[in-house]
Amino acid sequence: MKFYLLIVFFLLINALSAQTTISGTVKAQKDGTLPGANIYLKGTYDGTSSDVNGRFSFKTQKSGTHILVIEFLGYEPFAKEINLTGIEINLLIELKETFSKLDAVTITAGTFEAGDKKQANTLTSLDMITTAGAAGDVFGALRTLPGTTTNGESGRLFVKGGDSEESQTYIDGALVHTPYISTAPNTATRGRFNPFMFKGTIFSTGGYSAEYGQALSSVLLLNTNDMPTQDQLDISVLSIGPELAGTKLWGSGAVTATLTYNNLQPYMNLVPQNFEWKKAPESTAAAISIRQKTGKTGMLKVYASFDDGNFRLAQEDLDQDKMIDFALGNRNTFVNTSYRTAINKNWSAATSASFTADADDVTFDGNQFDKELKGFHLKQTISNELNEKVTLRGGGEWFSRSVEQTYQSPTDTFVNQYDNNTFAAFAEAEMYASKRFVTRVGARVEHSSYLKTTNFAPRLTAAWKMDETSQFSMAWGWFHQNPNDDFLIYTSKLDYERADHYTLSYQSAKNGRTLRTEVYLKDYRNLVKQNSDEFFLPESYNNKGSGYAAGLDIFWRDKKSIKNGDYWISYSYLDTKRDYRRYPELAVPTFASKHNLSVVYKHWFGKLRSLASVNYVYSSPRVYNNPNSEKFNGEKTLAYQSLDISWSFLYRQNIIFYGAVTNVPGFKQEFGRRFSDQPDQNGLFKSAAIVPGSDRFYVIAILITLTKKGTENQLDKIQ
Amino acid sequence: MKTTFITLIITLITLTGFSQKPEYYQAMGESLGQYANCKTPEDFQALGNRFGMIANNEKEEWLPLYYHAHCYIIMSFMEPSDAKKKDSYLDVAEKSLKQLETMVPTEAEVFALQAMLYTARLVVNPMERGQQYSMLTAQSLGRASALDPSNPRAKLLKIQNDMGSARYFGKDPKEFCGQAADLLAGWDSFVPKSQLHPAWGKDQAEELVKSCK
Numbered sequence: 040m041k042f043y044l045l046i047v048f049f050l051l052i053n054a055l056s057a058q059t060t061i062s063g064t065v066k067a068q069k070d071g072t073l074p075g076a077n078i079y080l081k082g083t084y085d086g087t088s089s090d091v092n093g094r095f096s097f098k099t100q101k102s103g104t105h106i107l108v109i110e111f112l113g114y115e116p117f118a119k120e121i122n123l124t125g126i127e128i129n130l131l132i133e134l135k136e137t138f139s140k141l142d143a144v145t146i147t148a149g150t151f152e153a154g155d156k157k158q159a160n161t162l163t164s165l166d167m168i169t170t171a172g173a174a175g176d177v178f179g180a181l182r183t184l185p186g187t188t189t190n191g192e193s194g195r196l197f198v199k200g201g202d203s204e205e206s207q208t209y210i211d212g213a214l215v216h217t218p219y220i221s222t223a224p225n226t227a228t229r230g231r232f233n234p235f236m237f238k239g240t241i242f243s244t245g246g247y248s249a250e251y252g253q254a255l256s257s258v259l260l261l262n263t264n265d266m267p268t269q270d271q272l273d274i275s276v277l278s279i280g281p282e283l284a285g286t287k288l289w290g291s292g293a294v295t296a297t298l299t300y301n302n303l304q305p306y307m308n309l310v311p312q313n314f315e316w317k318k319a320p321e322s323t324a325a326a327i328s329i330r331q332k333t334g335k336t337g338m339l340k341v342y343a344s345f346d347d348g349n350f351r352l353a354q355e356d357l358d359q360d361k362m363i364d365f366a367l368g369n370r371n372t373f374v375n376t377s378y379r380t381a382i383n384k385n386w387s388a389a390t391s392a393s394f395t396a397d398a399d400d401v402t403f404d405g406n407q408f409d410k411e412l413k414g415f416h417l418k419q420t421i422s423n424e425l426n427e428k429v430t431l432r433g434g435g436e437w438f439s440r441s442v443e444q445t446y447q448s449p450t451d452t453f454v455n456q457y458d459n460n461t462f463a464a465f466a467e468a469e470m471y472a473s474k475r476f477v478t479r480v481g482a483r484v485e486h487s488s489y490l491k492t493t494n495f496a497p498r499l500t501a502a503w504k505m506d507e508t509s510q511f512s513m514a515w516g517w518f519h520q521n522p523n524d525d526f527l528i529y530t531s532k533l534d535y536e537r538a539d540h541y542t543l544s545y546q547s548a549k550n551g552r553t554l555r556t557e558v559y560l561k562d563y564r565n566l567v568k569q570n571s572d573e574f575f576l577p578e579s580y581n582n583k584g585s586g587y588a589a590g591l592d593i594f595w596r597d598k599k600s601i602k603n604g605d606y607w608i609s610y611s612y613l614d615t616k617r618d619y620r621r622y623p624e625l626a627v628p629t630f631a632s633k634h635n636l637s638v639v640y641k642h643w644f645g646k647l648r649s650l651a652s653v654n655y656v657y658s659s660p661r662v663y664n665n666p667n668s669e670k671f672n673g674e675k676t677l678a679y680q681s682l683d684i685s686w687s688f689l690y691r692q693n694i695i696f697y698g699a700v701t702n703v704p705g706f707k708q709e710f711g712r713r714f715s716d717q718p719d720q721n722g723l724f725k726s727a728a729i730v731p732g733s734d735r736f737y738v739i740a741i742l743i744t745l746t747k748k749g750t751e752n753q754l755d756k757i758q
Numbered sequence: 759m760k761t762t763f764i765t766l767i768i769t770l771i772t773l774t775g776f777s778q779k780p781e782y783y784q785a786m787g788e789s790l791g792q793y794a795n796c797k798t799p800e801d802f803q804a805l806g807n808r809f810g811m812i813a814n815n816e817k818e819e820w821l822p823l824y825y826h827a828h829c830y831i832i833m834s835f836m837e838p839s840d841a842k843k844k845d846s847y848l849d850v851a852e853k854s855l856k857q858l859e860t861m862v863p864t865e866a867e868v869f870a871l872q873a874m875l876y877t878a879r880l881v882v883n884p885m886e887r888g889q890q891y892s893m894l895t896a897q898s899l900g901r902a903s904a905l906d907p908s909n910p911r912a913k914l915l916k917i918q919n920d921m922g923s924a925r926y927f928g929k930d931p932k933e934f935c936g937q938a939a940d941l942l943a944g945w946d947s948f949v950p951k952s953q954l955h956p957a958w959g960k961d962q963a964e965e966l967v968k969s970c971k
Contacts, residue, residue: 086808112847
């Protein structure tokens, strides 16, 4: 009896006597108190959460040595051994922020990233599609970003005072040799690729990583979609032709086949054209895209497309004073494959390869001009995450390019060609000193079999995050590129062209609003100069050209202030001169304009189930050369202005109507003048204005998606 | 007399924690009782923390993890504007849900909660995430109802989503009112496996029915 009582007594003691109060305050090392931290004794049910002031207090019946744990989202967990004796314990605890690359500083100098990552983006893939004026062209959407100059007669990307050929496009890591479709001289081109193919885009307007070479001004990195999620059939009928796309899934893979036919004839019958078309542009394209998962982390992507297009139009020959026919046929075959996989926890590898065969057949006034390009690119990269703060990357590349130009006049035939293999290797290290400071150091070496020279390019970028919302970045590097095909077919005695970039950028992103400002300087050297009119002689070329570009870019995006509205404004100031090609002196190049402004506004009308978009673009006058004048590049074009609108209407969940018009007010657009090659008997060169193909461009489309469930749509395409 | 003492001792032994399970039941019971008192995100964080602590103690129990994820998903819905915060709460919930998926791969409640997580991800940015996350939500709800066609929470989320997307696409959400009424009428016929098993959602079903009037 007594024995039992004793036990009861001890148990009661155990239960009642040793009550200890644990209290204190939880603080963050930098940002003050932390409310809502989780505080508990390890292995027990005793604990609490901190209040708004970071204070906490709880009682425990436990005694002896225990471990007190304090946890808070985004901070390193804290653990401390405490001895519970019944005496109150009071603690001041400071938690350290955890290191996570997701919310750590990122390098933003010169880079616009778009994709479905969770961080605030400057421009998402969706924006690329819905922006009025872009009309579904990737490059058109990029022209609403600062650092770009609109050249209406070209349609290509001109970045920070760079010529269009200084920009390169990569798909899943492999080079795209011919990103633009072939057009007539002085008419705007478009990208070859459907923007719906891509889930993410990185547009770097300078200071890019050592992984990318052979580009003096910018690289555009397009990443294709991963696995589709269901079988479906997409039918699109546009005012310029139909497109059919079918997707079929199997266990660990999927295939999408696309067939597109475009013919502008019916459209041109309705809308007045400024050109005298003999045969409207017509093209047929077939593409197939395959996705296959391998193992746990591997993904193989294959994309192959074949494209055939042609047109014929009459252009005035200023020398002969008559209309001559200009006909173009283009065949393009493109294959892109990539494979990436994680080797183990720290190592991963990616292989990408692309092949392009492109043939342009041009006929004008009884002359035949053919250009054949065969391009190949193979790239292997390997990266090693040494620890959470240091990543090493390296790799090798092989670029092969073979160009043959044939010129056939009624009396003569000239064939010029060259083959070049460029081999490159690169290595870089990305190092986080803390969540707030990161540097990336890298270098690249390239050797060209044709030029027989080697270049070395160091690159350095750093970024510093001042607080949760704002950060500074800087980038510096040397960038090289092989001279243009037009020179290399005549000579191999040239060196790489080179540009040195210096970029300083500030970004602040808060609550759906982003502000970016960037100042940069580009120092061009070794540009190819042509010192005589005898373009076919190797000795006409040297690398004595040079130039500079300096500017200020401002980007403002605000998704918050207007309900259901979203707008962004880009402004670029550009000061550039160069002495290259056949320039007699240092002069402003014809593709540069001093002020560029783009304003995009989008609004979602819920009741009307519609998304409307407006885009206004202004480019200050550019220069052009008038051979009748003493001053080189002394004349000015009109300022360029356009106001474009688009409207998407969701009729049913799987049927969308889409309409877009460019240059609604009909601003007069003129891109300078072209001149005759020879002066007339009065010693004057004759000229004609360079104008767009039509004053306005209209698109209407119906997009239909068919699935088993019948509810999916192409909303992500145009909304 | 002797037996009374033995009973008392056993009771006391139980109370002082020689066995962990009663403590588990007590802690869970208390915490589940707290749901009714939670008004602010901070309240839900404190409650979620509590479930997290229980989960740390009871590695083989899935319910604490379930409620831990549930609290963090609610926090994301309650956060007014900071998208980064919303996602960081959902990251926490997703981690617990991943564990749950391997712990109890045939539990319908887990997939219903997963659907709720994906809907919360979608809500952060419907324009950009609509396509991807509506698909994922539908997949999770499909798995939940395949595992247990009678699960009322899977049904509730499905009706809520259908009504939401009807509203977004300018259609009449009332087309789903019949389903909502059926759900509410049959709500109590679903009997949770235990006192601690998920039972939430009836008030939301009532709200749906009310919105139809």
